[in-house]
Amino acid sequence: MxxxxxxxxxxxxxxxxxxxxxxxxxxxxxTAYLGIPQNTSFIKLFIEGIKKYGLNNGTSRGNNVQLGIYNEFEAFTASKYGTESALVSSSGYLAAKLTVAHFANRGTLRYAPATHPSLWINGDPGVQGTFTQWTEDLLREINQSKQQKWVLVSNSINNLWPEIYDFSFISKINPGKEVILIVDDSHGIGVLNEGSSVLKSVPQTDHVQVLLVASMAKALGVDAGLILGPQRLIEELKQTDEFIGASPSSAAGLYAFMHAGxxxxxxxxxxxxxxxxxxxxxxxxxxxxxxxxxxxxxxxxxxxxxxxxxxxxxxxxxxxxxxxxxxxxxxxxxxxxxxxxxxxxxxxxx
Structure with missing residues (x-):
């Protein structure tokens, strides 16, 4: 060899x-940007979590007997990142798949260039060009179209050819439109905006509802997926068969995250x-x-x-x-x- x-x-x-x-x-x-996998203080917290909750949780979130930490964690992360609600899943891949699959048919679907495969519905959408050019073309299309409802899907970052995307364009979308923006912040959460997330730099508007999906296994060092967004949309996702039937992530990692500020x-x-x-x-x-x-x-x-x-x-x-x-x-x-x-x-x- x-x-x-x-x-x-x-x-x-x-x-x-x-x-x-x-x-x-x-x-x-x-992608261990914050070095968490080898951080001895974090490992100590993780072991505390194992002693408290065990190695893993083989029950689904729809079970009649559940650990309370999952609800506690979702409330904690929603508050931490400034959103109404949150959902935790076993992986970032599942979080992305669940979100896009559920909302893809809510309007005309448009992908940004270089989106992660976890966000794809029917294979590579094949969008070429720069993110900036995409936003300019998209704004023109949305504002000139008679179509009222749109679903936009993008990464927060191109981490391969490093570029941090600018989402200020959404403030220029006609306020008569209804838009769901799904942003994969897997490489940004914990690093962007002074260790927060992309949400701090996404304009808040009444007509654009923003859903953040992310893997916590990169900078944050926890094997879990996260969805952040408006409470109504998060509650919809919590009623899906995929969420109710899937086993959640290890409670020990969530415990460590909540105590590792x-x-x-x-x-x-x-x-x-x-x-x-x-x-x-x-x-x-x-x-x-x-x-x-x-x-x-x-x-x-x-x-x-x-x-x-x-x-x-x-x-x-x-x-x-x-x-x-x-x-x-x-x-x-x-x-x-x-x-x-x-x-x-x-x-x-x-």
């Missing part, structure tokens, strides 16, 4: 440094300090990145091979299909140390 194959068959947890055959490799990939705050501050240092270092034409987002796209070739010679692993895979060009990115997480950042900078210089 060559070394590249061994990276695909690890027998230990992902961390900022990975040991294989006695050699340490610095790891600058993945200071941990998330400190981790975010650490991330921004490291991110600023790398951003200043990579201000060259060969790199593309968005302000305050810890993903750095290399526009040249063979970055992975060059850094591997220095025992550094980065995110490198073809996208959006297996025959597409390889996308090379450096991803900074809170678990990285200042010394590890210096090692990365030294390798990049060489």
């Amino acid at each position: 060559n070394i590249e194959d061994k990276f695909k068959n690890l027998n230990k947890a992902l961390a900022p440094s990975i040991e294989i055959e006695g050699k340490n490799y610095l790891y600058f990939g993945g 200071d941990i998330y705050g400190q981790s975010y501050e650490q991330l921004m300090l490291l991110n600023k240092e790398v951003s200043l270092f990579l201000e060259t034409s060969n790199w593309h990145f968005a302000k305050d987002f810890p993903v750095f796209l290399y526009k040249g070739e063979d970055l992975e091979k060059k850094l591997l010679k220095n025992n550094i692993l980065v995110s490198s895979f073809p996208y959006p299909t297996t025959s597409s060009p390889v996308i090379n990115r450096i991803i900074i997480c809170s678990w990285h140390s200042k010394q590890q950042i210096e090692q990365l900078k030294s390798a990049l210089k060489s």
Whole structure:
């Protein structure tokens, strides 16, 4: 087995440094932006949750005997992110599928470019072009159309070619329209808007109802899915067969999340300090990145091979299909140390 194959068959947890055959490799990939999977204080909270609630919950939310923490968590997250209501599911993928499937027929459906596959209904919608151009064309179409009801689906971020999307366009939609905007904030929640979510930068209007869907398994480090939005729409989702019949996420992770406010705050501050240092270092034409987002796209070739010679692993895979060009990115997480950042900078210089 060559070394590249061994990276695909690890027998230990992902961390900022990975040991294989006695050699340490610095790891600058993945989506654990806040370093929660290796945060000892968070792990302590998680163990407290296990002792209180057990390893998992094999009953559905429709069961006549239920754990109260699920309702407590939903009230907590709705308050935390400033929405009327919330729904927790076993994964972000399920949260996205459930939401889009339920509301797709409520109006004319339009997808933004580069939406995540979990948001698709009938395969890749094949929308091309930039997000900015899409919003301009969409505004023109909606405001000039006789169609009153619309359903818009988008990511909050393009995390592969780092870009944070601007949703100010919805304030320009004709107030006579009825719009549901579904935004996948899986890569933004916990990172965007000073560690909050995309919702802080989405205009609030009476005629556009916003539903946020997200995986909590990335920056937030919890294996669960989250839906945030107006109470009426969330209650509709809670009446679906998929929600009632599915087993929920582990209560232990939700318990840890609810008690980890200071941990998330400190981790975010650490991330921004490291991110600023790398951003200043990579201000060259060969790199593309968005302000305050810890993903750095290399526009040249063979970055992975060059850094591997220095025992550094980065995110490198073809996208959006297996025959597409390889996308090379450096991803900074809170678990990285200042010394590890210096090692990365030294390798990049060489």
